[in-house]
Amino acid sequence: xxxxxxxxxxxxxxxxTDLPKGACALVCTSVDHEGVPVVGVRANVLTSRYYxxxxxxxxxxxxxxxxxxxxxxxxxxxxxxxxxxxxxEVARIRDSFTVSMxx
Numbered sequence: 001x002x003x004x005x006x007x008x009x010x011x012x013x014x015x016x017t018d019l020p021k022g023a024c025a026l027v028c029t030s031v032d033h034e035g036v037p038v039v040g041v042r043a044n045v046l047t048s049r050y051y052x053x054x055x056x057x058x059x060x061x062x063x064x065x066x067x068x069x070x071x072x073x074x075x076x077x078x079x080x081x082x083x084x085x086x087x088x089e090v091a092r093i094r095d096s097f098t099v100s101m102x103x
Contacts, residue, residue, distance in 0.1 A: 008038055009030070010032075011029060012030075025049060025050060027049055043069060044069040046069065048067075049065045049066070050063070050090075064086065
């Protein structure tokens with residue numbers, strides 16, 4: 001969004017699937033890598049955890065805990081836009097679990 005520069009995220013993501021009661025977690029954190037050029041402003045994901053636990057037939061409960069420094073964003077941006085970005089990411093996670101019946 002103008003006049004802000006492009007934000008760049010360099011994160012390491014991993015799944016933890018050996019949790020009790022069939023739960024799993026998607027864990028993300030920023031990493032440094034000298035071989036990757038910075039595009040715009042490098043944001044810092046201090047912690048991002050998605051905890052997914054089954055709760056009934058074909059249902060799950062998702063808990064998201066996040067601490068991210070987008071560097072240069074105003075509180076208004078977080079209040080108005082960040083929730084929409086989180087919802088879109090949750091939808092992508094949900095869609096990664098769906099199985100295509102076309103095959």
